[in-house]
Amino acid sequence: MTTWTQRVDGTQCSSGQVCSAGVCGPKCFIGGILYAEDDTQSAAFPVTRGTYHVYELAVDAAKVATVSIDGVAKLTRNNFTANGSIASGDQTNDANVDGAMRINSVERLCP
Structure with a gap:
């Protein structure tokens, strides 16, 4: 008889998916915290390979x-709260859709 060992929460189990309580699903594991996927809002924009863009999050x-x-x-969202972490990158779970990014610099601007 084979005894299966449950994977640790946050272990990648499939493309774009991680383990949570023994179940593989589309979630993000950041800093030891598991976040459910949230694709309620998205925005497409053209990208020219090799050029940099300025992304700004203002609250x-x-x-x-x-x-x-x-x-x-x-994009806009009401009642925004954050824990101090921001995830960015290819957040899609669509098959054969992959992205890559380079970060040139990060600035924190506070009033």
């Missing part, structure tokens, strides 16, 4: 978050 006093790309607002 106002009313907790409205805005993501801008090259100065153009692309």
Whole structure:
């Protein structure tokens, strides 16, 4: 008889999926915390290979978050909260859709 050992939470178990309580699913494991996927909002924009873009996340006093790309607002979300971590990159679970990114610099601007 074979005894199976459950994988540790956060272990990659399939493309774009990680283990959580013994189940493989589309989640993110960041800093020891498991986050459910959230693809309720997305924005497409053209990308020229080899060029850099400016991505900005701004949160106002009313907790409205805005993501801008090259100065153009692309996404907004009300009642935004964060734990201090930001994940970026290829967040799709679609087969044969992969992305790559290079980060030139990161700046934290606070009022």
